[in-house]
Amino acid sequence: MPELPEVETIRRDLETLLVGKKIAGVEIYYSGSVKIPSAARLRQELPGRKITGVGRRGKYLQIFLHDASVLIIHLRMTGQLLFAKNVFQPDKHTHVIFIFSDSSSLAFHDVRKFGTIYWLPSHSLQLIKGLASLGPEPFAAEFNESYLFERAKNRKTSIKALLLNQEIVAGLGNIYADESLHRAGIRPDRPAASLTLNECKILCQSICEVLEEAIYWRGTTMSDYRDAAGSSGAFQNHLRVYKQSGKECPRCGQEICRIVVAGRGTHYCPACQK
Ligand SMILES: [Zn+2]
Numbered sequence: 001m002p003e004l005p006e007v008e009t010i011r012r013d014l015e016t017l018l019v020g021k022k023i024a025g026v027e028i029y030y031s032g033s034v035k036i037p038s039a040a041r042l043r044q045e046l047p048g049r050k051i052t053g054v055g056r057r058g059k060y061l062q063i064f065l066h067d068a069s070v071l072i073i074h075l076r077m078t079g080q081l082l083f084a085k086n087v088f089q090p091d092k093h094t095h096v097i098f099i100f101s102d103s104s105s106l107a108f109h110d111v112r113k114f115g116t117i118y119w120l121p122s123h124s125l126q127l128i129k130g131l132a133s134l135g136p137e138p139f140a141a142e143f144n145e146s147y148l149f150e151r152a153k154n155r156k157t158s159i160k161a162l163l164l165n166q167e168i169v170a171g172l173g174n175i176y177a178d179e180s181l182h183r184a185g186i187r188p189d190r191p192a193a194s195l196t197l198n199e200c201k202i203l204c205q206s207i208c209e210v211l212e213e214a215i216y217w218r219g220t221t222m223s224d225y226r227d228a229a230g231s232s233g234a235f236q237n238h239l240r241v242y243k244q245s246g247k248e249c250p251r252c253g254q255e256i257c258r259i260v261v262a263g264r265g266t267h268y269c270p271a272c273q274k
Helices: 004-018 039-045 122-127 145-152 159-164 174-184 197-216
Strands: 023-028 034-036 051-057 060-065 069-074 079-084 094-100 105-110 116-121 257-261 264-268
Touching: 004 051, 004 060, 004 079, 004 197, 023 039, 069 079, 069 122, 116 122, 145 159, 145 197, 159 174, 159 264, 174 197, 174 264
Parallel strands: 034 116
Antiparallel strands: 023 094, 051 060, 060 069, 069 116, 079 105, 094 105, 257 264
């Protein structure tokens, strides 16, 4: 599933590729991808709008339009946004194609069909529950050790579950939760409430470091993730624990283990994560 670094990579690509373009048409092959408004309304009413910017909040992409409306896309498990200089040739997994007035296009491609598209006025974003309830961005000043410590101290969950909770911090998923906890030297199954203020500080720093590095390497491609040009990321070559079970820990040499925490396959070093 694309997490913050993958969505941020796509955002940066799309900002370069799309700003200034005018939407000339929308082809919809699977109307289930369009959640707000109806697929028919999106097809009829979106054309004519001009793209003024591309943003991101958590794992949501935001394409800002000149009339103060926003096209919001969540890629979920296998969604891809693929840019083409001419009209994209759809295959059976292409569900929506946005065609621009210069004949370039952006295709929404999604094998598992969990990805979602919304188009609504920028003052109505609260209609998207998952977006309205998001916690702070990891790079925001308010995401700091006292914030995390306050959120963790009365919880009965593990620290990994806390990091996966989008209402606590936006954008982390399984890969970057495991990688951040390894860098911070914290076991993923530790009760969140057992973290000290200093551990929260180290964890906040580790999260930002891991995300920055992953953005530098244009994200992690384990299977489906592609950038807007259809290319893979490269951070899978720099993972220290995620899906590395059986290999040596790059910090202490012990064997990386896999356990299940918060219902998710979780990778950690039993020696240097306490
Ligand atoms: Zn280790």
